[in-house]
Amino acid sequence: MTSTPLVSALCLLKIVSHSLTGVMSIGDMYFMGLSATKFFKHWPDMLKEYDDISLHNAWIETFKHDGTPVIQPLKVADRLRDAGLDPDTPPGTFQMRPLVYKMFVRQLEKLGVNVMFGKKVVDFWEDVENKKAGVVTDKGEKYEADVVIAADGVGSKSQKLVGGQVRALKSGRAMWRAAFPVRYLDQDEEVKAFFKMHDGKTGPEPIIRTWLGPGTYAMTLNRPETVIWIMNHDVTGSEEENWNHTIEADEVLSNMDKGVGDRPWAPIFKKLVALTPPKTIINFELFWRNPQPSWASPCARVVEIGDAAHSFLPASGNGATQAIEDAVSLASCLQLGGRDNIPDAVRAHVRFRFVRNACAQKLGFSNAELLQDTDWSKVKLDPRRAQPKLPRWVWSHDPERYAIENFDKCIENVRNGLDIGDDEGYPPNYPPGYKYEPWSIDQIMEDMRNGKNVELAPGDWD
Template sequence: MPFITDGEPKPVGSYPNSGIDVLIVGTGLAGLTAAIECVRKGHNVRVLERNDDINTAGDMYFMGLSATKFFKHWPEMAKEFDEISLHNAWIETFKHDGTRMIPPLKVADRLRDAGLNPDTPPGTFQMRPLVYKMYVHQVRRLGIQIQFGKRVVDYFEDEARGKAGVVTDNDERFEADVVIAADGVGSKSQKLVGGQVRAMKSGRAMWRAAFPIEHLDKNPEIKEPGTYAMTLTRPDTMIWVMNHDVTGSEKESWNHTIDADEVLANMDKGVGPSPWSSKYKDLIKLTPPNTIVNFELFWRNPQPKWASPGARVVNIGDAAHSFLPASGNGATQAIEDAVSLASCLQIGGRDNIPQSVRAHVRIRFIRNACAQKLGFSNAELLQDTDWSQVKLDPRKAQPKLPAWVWSHDPESYAYQVYDKVVENMKKGVPFDKDDSVPPNYPPGYRYEPWSIEQIMGDMKAGKTVDLGSGNWD
């Protein structure tokens, strides 16, 4: 198969023009990655965004190594990513009441203790504003056309003409050979795709905030390492995240802010006999107004329908599979989706777009279902930590970061398995019975459908999340 990367950078111009017109809806991580990777793979790209600009606000998320491997093709992005990343960072772990459980260790030392290579971390926590600005710079360098203020209210496809498109709230119509729906959990594409999944309340939410660190000047002690819950301190920015029981004011929106007084009034509820540390409460008090987001956490079952009947519309990122923020995998899998889809379209060419879209979905579904389930397991660990065990073994407080997740290369994998996947689709081999393709999920795993209801039932019965067969470590 031509154009296999084999780890070598292949910048813009390495691939001939495919003649494929791609319309992307949404400028989140999935949409922006799809845009720049589709350009690199020779596709013609247009992007629609409902807002007046790309949203660069927010706090932090985890970006896994499997998602950032494609930066090797974009030297400007690789350089900027290195500049915004934290190097030689320290981590220490506390209980919510301020008791130190794991002493300060460099990230490299923690990786070494966990049996991982300190020179190849599974990923890094990044500030969302800095990552998005990096993407904006790349989009501008490429001259990618983004039309703002285009709120998509419907998707359609015309199989006879080999076209798909969208309709906006102003009754504008946009068409392309393939439409990539990267517009989040409420994507209108799901009506066409048939992948609408009912959201189930988890009973949990997250308070989270990011703000300039000078707001802490009134209490210099807060700047020192040693705040509790999850915090990230940079030279110029403080970020904190706190998981909590629902209080009634939360929404599934990154634009929904509340006052610090509401957090302070509720933060000790449900934490047991020991209240939160006064030091952490001081941090909340110093958080500036209109900064704290109260984000409700919903659970959604995995579903394999990511493409329309004619496979001219395809969902990626949260539109295809939503992750709990605590999973540390949502951003990673969204980027992987985009890289994989751009590659499959290039491999199949303009005459085989539906085939390539279906191959991409087949390549990605089981991996994402496993990553979603792993997210529940990690969320359970973070929420119900057994601190008596952590004292004996600090690894008991560390979420799983398995090699099958972070060592994966979605681009190389697409080139490796595309032909075999297509061959097996044509033979009618079910996606969950395809043993001829090397797995990009836990080795030895056999796919079994699962549901949130099943997991919730196990958790209520005091059982740990059953990940299933195979090696998840």
Template structure:
């Protein structure tokens, strides 16, 4: 919980982007500069559920490996980041159409084409279709022949961001969430920036939450929950009460098992981001991996010599990305446990601070794809195994499921999370 100073209010709160995604902007200097301009740069500290601090304020770079060159972690307003991407598309002459909801995907191997069917029945075709339509995308029927089932984690998150000026009208809030001496905001997990007041409160799902940005609830619903939390501070309730009633989302936390195949049978439709691999908000990696996906896919497509080679490119991209992403999905589950045991109960705070290993933050998805493309393609064609090197060093990948991982953790048995992840 914390404060983030603009009067603009749009859908979405904020998210974190790691160095591997930001480094991908190096070829677009204007966009990289714009990214630096719109980012929040808070310090961070961990608190008990009562708001009492259990760590001193620290730089986000302290979550990085000590010898990683102090790579930055960026905190972004979702609407502002989307606007930056749209500005870049306009600069290169590409437009985005809205209100065109995709109902289905198809491909025609004989004609080397694929396409989408919209809700209005119209069809659009191309050499390649990128399904980047989120957690409930319609591409799984083509990719896997069936929808991918989702299982409730038992929890949900009340989440919102709104203009700081609304919150600061309450003097108690203004006193509790001041800027630091150097003028920077402090994210308290309890999370914040310098332009918005935002909060995210994980709570047991009573069956009414939905996995949708459109599922709005009244702040009174949050107050019903906080009334059950022993020691919950009044200032936090004041932040909740100040929330505009049309912004607050109750987001259902859903488990999905890793899906190793992101391409259609003919390779002409490929999933990207949440459409292929969903992350829990606690992972701190969903946005980063979506951008890594985009960079990797573009690099692989650049290696295709003709339209006929596109299916090879999408399958190589899938091979180069799946194990890395699957490891990081499991890492999100580990982080969720850390948040629960460390910040809520006030346990060993230092032990429960989330840190990112070098393999996570020093990866270059473009260079990796270009360097490994030919070998990966040969392995796909020959059926020989390909060994990825963009995963935790020395840790052998093992297929896993949510239920299997949680059960093994509870029993103290080996899991994919074992080994040196730092």
């Protein structure tokens, strides 16, 4: 089994440098892009489980924030067809975080991989002479390896070693997020009737409802056992960049109409918020961070993946997707390079991933702008203007295949000292025709303050 990169990929995903205690039962939904699932071909049991927990026959409809219907319920496949995409090949699916976490952990257990929980890493180190790296926990425990993967999210303790400490800029925005058992809707028949699954040909089918307002947007998802709602909002003062930080429904209800003008949020949405059980609503503050190519330590024995290397706005639909792509890419490069060539393999991986992620990050700002400032006059003519971009260059990518096909040439570029973005000998995995130029959040914020649209730069971003 160790001949495929997926064993390593799974280890990278789950042997993380912070405590996972309690994580298995919390969380709501996220978008899992098709590019992050192609490696399942090696693992038929996991592919079957993924298929079992995925949304099938899902519907989607769109409202203005005040409850005015804009786009009637359509099958997701029909929305894809209307957007010019293949209805039989969706660019990804919405998933429940706890179900996907459990799927990965079960696979590790089948492989006999020992995962240690409750270990809080407070420091990273590398030993150049002995070609080793390691971590130190808050209990003083030291762990050593040939390579250490820092998957501990934004503010990773590894950043002081890799030189990539990125200043977090307040966006002025936050997300209320909640997921709870559907039985709570039994307390209000009107809410239960509205937020129900769609009556489809196969019986009740999952439905996603998007709500777009001035400077805000929200989404609800109804599954057989679970109802989920999220809302983007201006900061209120109680938010934290912490997935365990909760507030109560009354705080949401007292703030959600601020900034939306003289048309308040739909009463039915407010009733849904009111039914949310205690200690369920997460108020997560959104920070912006500039792209930074320093994902590896000087000797490339410590490497960051996921949010530790590149954080995403929720509107991007790319955070989880790119994190899993990272794991598959890094595992593939390490396998191809072998134990004697770990530094070059790590540097090749970073070269494969940086520009792609910088483009996906910028796309997130463009999508956020679209969702928060929808032009309803254009939506009436073209409903596609009310949905974020899910471009082909993102979802059609296969990170394992890309690494295998281009590894040798990439290693040559690494050894020749080419700058990232100036690669020769293989095709880009980012928008065709795009030439990377450093960009900053400061410039994007300045443009937005001046009423300018987010400029994606030349290239085929679709």
